[in-house]
Amino acid sequence: MFLRKTSRFKDGKVHDYWSVAENSRAGRRVVQRQLLYLGEIDEDRQNAWLNAISELDERKEVDERGYLIPPPPPPEPPRETKNPIRIRLSQMKVENIREWGACWLGLHLWDLVGLDSFWTGRLPPSSHGTDWLAIFKAIVLYRLTSPGSEWRMHRDWYDDTAVRDLLGESSYTSKSTLYGCLDRLVAHKDAMFGFLRDRWAGLFSSNCRVILYDLTSTYFEVDGTKAETSELFRHGYSRDKRGDCLQVVIALVLTPDGLPLAYEVMPGNTSDKGTQMQFVDRLVKKYGKDGKLDSLWLMDRGVPTEETLEKMRSLGFKYLVGSPRSTVGALGEKLSGQEWTHVQDGIRVKYAADGTDKYVLTHSMARFTKEHAMRQSKMRAVMKVLHSIDVRIGRRVEVGDDGRPVEKERKALSRDELISRLAVARSKAGRAWRLFKIRKPKPKDTTVTQENFSWSFDLEGIKEARSNEGTYLLRTNMTEADPAALWKQYMIQGEIEQSFKEVKNDLGLRPVYHQLDSRIEAHIFVSYVAYCLQATLKNLTRSKASGLTPRQIFDKMRKIYMVDVKIPTTDGREIVMQRYGEPKNDVALVLSQLGLRLPPQPPPKIDGKTIEEGLL
Numbered sequence: 001m002f003l004r005k006t007s008r009f010k011d012g013k014v015h016d017y018w019s020v021a022e023n024s025r026a027g028r029r030v031v032q033r034q035l036l037y038l039g040e041i042d043e044d045r046q047n048a049w050l051n052a053i054s055e056l057d058e059r060k061e062v063d064e065r066g067y068l069i070p071p072p073p074p075p076e077p078p079r080e081t082k083n084p085i086r087i088r089l090s091q092m093k094v095e096n097i098r099e100w101g102a103c104w105l106g107l108h109l110w111d112l113v114g115l116d117s118f119w120t121g122r123l124p125p126s127s128h129g130t131d132w133l134a135i136f137k138a139i140v141l142y143r144l145t146s147p148g149s150e151w152r153m154h155r156d157w158y159d160d161t162a163v164r165d166l167l168g169e170s171s172y173t174s175k176s177t178l179y180g181c182l183d184r185l186v187a188h189k190d191a192m193f194g195f196l197r198d199r200w201a202g203l204f205s206s207n208c209r210v211i212l213y214d215l216t217s218t219y220f221e222v223d224g225t226k227a228e229t230s231e232l233f234r235h236g237y238s239r240d241k242r243g244d245c246l247q248v249v250i251a252l253v254l255t256p257d258g259l260p261l262a263y264e265v266m267p268g269n270t271s272d273k274g275t276q277m278q279f280v281d282r283l284v285k286k287y288g289k290d291g292k293l294d295s296l297w298l299m300d301r302g303v304p305t306e307e308t309l310e311k312m313r314s315l316g317f318k319y320l321v322g323s324p325r326s327t328v329g330a331l332g333e334k335l336s337g338q339e340w341t342h343v344q345d346g347i348r349v350k351y352a353a354d355g356t357d358k359y360v361l362t363h364s365m366a367r368f369t370k371e372h373a374m375r376q377s378k379m380r381a382v383m384k385v386l387h388s389i390d391v392r393i394g395r396r397v398e399v400g401d402d403g404r405p406v407e408k409e410r411k412a413l414s415r416d417e418l419i420s421r422l423a424v425a426r427s428k429a430g431r432a433w434r435l436f437k438i439r440k441p442k443p444k445d446t447t448v449t450q451e452n453f454s455w456s457f458d459l460e461g462i463k464e465a466r467s468n469e470g471t472y473l474l475r476t477n478m479t480e481a482d483p484a485a486l487w488k489q490y491m492i493q494g495e496i497e498q499s500f501k502e503v504k505n506d507l508g509l510r511p512v513y514h515q516l517d518s519r520i521e522a523h524i525f526v527s528y529v530a531y532c533l534q535a536t537l538k539n540l541t542r543s544k545a546s547g548l549t550p551r552q553i554f555d556k557m558r559k560i561y562m563v564d565v566k567i568p569t570t571d572g573r574e575i576v577m578q579r580y581g582e583p584k585n586d587v588a589l590v591l592s593q594l595g596l597r598l599p600p601q602p603p604p605k606i607d608g609k610t611i612e613e614g615l616l
Contacts (some may be wrong), residue, residue, distance in 0.1 A: 001035065001053045001585060003046060013369055015040060018048065018547065021587060026102040033584035036556075038547030045546040056585075085606065092572035094563050100162040100580045102145040103561030105553070107166055107515060108596070109533040113203070116194045122188050123181075131170035131206055135181045138163050138262070143530040145554055147508025149464065150178045162562045165602075186291050189525055193262040197531060200259045206538055208261065210296045212254040212496040214303065218524075219245035232517050234268030240510060248512075250376060250524065256492045258499055261536050265524055277308050296478075298493050313356060313477055313516065323359065323475040325468050327555040335361055343484040352481040360474040360483045368470025375465060377431035385425040386436075386455050389418065395447050401540060413448040415441045433459045503531050506551050545593035553594075556587050569606070577604040 004021040030397065038049065103530040110116070115131075121130040142153045153246070154175050158164070164172065200206040219242045220233065231247040240247075248269035253261045264278075301322035304312070312319055332354035336539060342348050346365035351358055392413045418441065426433045428605055441452040474490055503509045511529045514520050537550045545553075565577040579601055583591060591598070603610045 001057060001589070003049060003053070004034070005034065013209075013366065017514060018046065020053065020586065020589065035591065036548065037552065041547045048546065051535065056589055056592055085575070087567045087575060088570060089567065092565065092567045094565055096162055096564040097561050098162045098563075099145075099558055099560075100165070100562035101557035101583075103141050103161050103163050103166055104552050104560075104599075105537075105557045105596075106141045106144045106533060107137070109536050110140070110597075113196075113532060113536055115529075118192065119188075122191075123184060129170075130177065130180075131168075132181055132184060134167045134170045135177060136185065137167055139181060139526055140530050140533070141177065143507055143526050144533055147506075147530075149513060150175060153474075153519070154178060179519070182519060182526070184523050186518065186521045189521075190321075192529075193477060196259075197261055200257075200261075204258050204259065204260055207253045208255065208295055210255065210256050211261070212298050212299065212491075212493060213251070214300055214493075214496045215249055215502070216500045216504075217247045217249050217250050218504065218512055219247040221511040221513055222515055229236070229515055230515070230520075232265065232267050232520055234270075236267075236269035240504075241386070245511070248520065252496065252499065254496050254499060256495065257535075257539055258495045259539070260499070260528060260532055263524070263528055265521055277311055298490060300493060309357075317605075318476070318478055320474060320476040320478070320486060322490075323473040325471070325473060327359065327473055327475075328361065328468070328471070335359075341484060343487055347487070348486050349483045350519050353479060356367055356477050356479075357477050358479045358481070358483075358486075360486050362474065363471050363473060365470065367472075372466070373467040374600075375432055375435075375469065376445060379435060380428045382425050382429045382432065382436060385421055386438075389413065389421065389448070389453070393450055393453065415443075415445055415448060418448045418453065429467075434458065435465060488546070494566055499531070499535070502534060502550075504529055505529060506534065517610055542593055544595065545590060548590065553590055556590055558585060559584070573606055575604050575606045578602045 001020055001022045005017050006017045006019070008017065009015075018038045018041050019034050021032045021034050021036065023030050024033045025031075026575065038045075043050075076516045105430060119136065120132055123136055125131050125133075138154070139156070142148070142157055146157055148157070158172065197208065211352070217239050219238060219240055222233070232248045234245060234248075235243070235245075236249065237243070238245070238247055249266045249270045251264045251266065253263065255261060275517055296318040297320070299319065299321045301324055304319070304321055309321075325567075331352050331354060334354065335350060338350040338352060340348040340350050340363070340368045349360055349362045353359075379439065422438070422440075435458050436455055437458050438455045439453060440449055445452050453599070477485055477488070507527050507530050509524070512520060512523055514523055537553065541548050541550065541553065558581055560581055562578060562580045565579055567575045567577070569575060580598070
């Protein structure tokens with residue numbers, strides 16, 4: 001195995017992507033096969049992966065050659081037994097192939113977070129013997145490893161995985177049992193938040209001194225008439241581009257490490273600006289005064305209002321929020337009189353105070369290169385459409401085969417066709433559309449001519465757009481803080497955006513098919529618990545297996561299957577051995593990096609009783 005680099009020029013910059021690969025023989029040819037994709041990683045992380053690869057290769061080489069390791073112990077003398085078991089190897093068969101690795105990893109994360117200690121007393125078995133805790137574990141594992149509907153879990157997933165082997169027969173779920181378990185969960189939501197806050201501090205030394213806050217939405221695949229029977233179903237601004245669907249709004253609070261602290265579910269028409277102080281008040285009631293006054297809130301622009309920020313200042317909160325670029329114009333003289341301070345390569349900041357707040361203007365060279373390249377690309381797309389219109393209306397004279405100008409008769413361009421072309425170009429251009437001045441034909445004009453159509457660049461707009469590229473403005477009430485430190489703190493705001501993507505895409509938060517408010521809350525709560533496990537794995541990979549995502553690791557672990565090996569005996573009985581497959585090189589490398597050791601193979605059984613392998 002070795003590290004392989006692939007370079008790509010994108011958005012005005014060369015990006016180096018790394019992966020773990022190995023050579024394999026295909027006939028007479030030797031080809032490279034990718035095992036793990038690591039993405040863009042720094043030199044220290046490259047060295048860490050190189051060391052892990054060399055250690056794994058050395059361990060395999062030592063095992064294969066049989067030296068540099070202690071010699072195996074001498075075999076034990078055969079034990080005499082009164083009733084030896086004789087088997088028929090020729091009739092051995094393998095049955096019930098099922099996924100094991102991903103479920104085992106999910107259950108390992110559950111134990112690592114210590115969720116049994118929280119849920120054991122809150123989900124006791126029913127009087128009929130239903131093990132609600134085992135069922136809840138199965139629901140969370142399903143959401144974590146292969147999310148889908150409850151019907152699919154009951155019909156397919158349970159039998160296709162080794163969840164019964166890991167949790168026992170009591171985890172078997174019917175549809176009605178699944179819904180019954182969901183109905184018992186949400187009542188413990190607030191207590192779960194407090195438990196996790198303490199658990200994150202014990203596992204990762206995380207605290208609530210810095211809090212990330214943002215909102216997202218998820219939509220429903222239900223009949224629109226159901227909105228009358230629900231307090232949550234509403235039409236509103238959809239972050240999923242599904243304004244045609246009913247939705248709910250979810251407010252989420254994270255630690256800087258991406259570990260979830262709490263969330264709230266609100267009606268789908270809730271405005272972003274009207275949620276934050278309500279959420280702050282709820283957290284203050286849960287965590288008390290000490291947690292309130294020590295917290296720094298990081299928020300994206302557009303979330304807090306001026307009234308919200310004023311109230312936060314009066315209550316003693318600290319905040320660091322994004323501010324619209326239009327504010328730069330209002331602070332023009334105050335910012336222009338300040339000198340730039342270099343934070344790191346390609347990053348510089350300067351600040352200006354205005355009243356009770358400090359504004360930090362940041363310029364990123366990498367961001368400038370990216371935004372500049374994107375703007376130019378969109379402008380070229382618009383210019384291509386405009387030039388095609390110029391040619392169509394005869395503004396340009398074509399050149400004939402003999403090199404002389406030739407005027408050719410063209411089909412007239414109607415005004416409706418022009419408007420249609422411009423609409424398509426505008427939808428693709430986005431904000432770059434404002435950088436063009438276009439004179440359109442009047443409604444009474446039926447065709448487009450050189451006299452009623454023209455276009456040009458908005459030079460002042462292009463100059464302003466260029467000056468804003470690569471810059472963003474931050475606002476805070478920590479007036480004594482260093483601008484460079486403020487910029488570094490705000491950079492972790494992207495963690496919450498990533499968490500929304502993972503919850504929606506990896507854990508199947510959207511779309512929601514439930515129609516009762518209680519089931520909607522339960523669906524989101526299960527996704528929240530599953531994300532707690534995924535965030536735990538994410539923090540482990542950040543320090544031990546950087547470059548890998550939790551979804552990549554689960555996909556690799558899913559390749560470890562469990563089978564039932566059945567061997568008949570000479571006296572008419574049958575030996576059953578449950579065995580999981582040995583991990584391949586890529587999975588073994590991941591397990592080695594994470595410091596995980598697979599459990600021992602289950603002992604064989606005959607007629608339901610465990611037997612010793614030495615008797616076979």
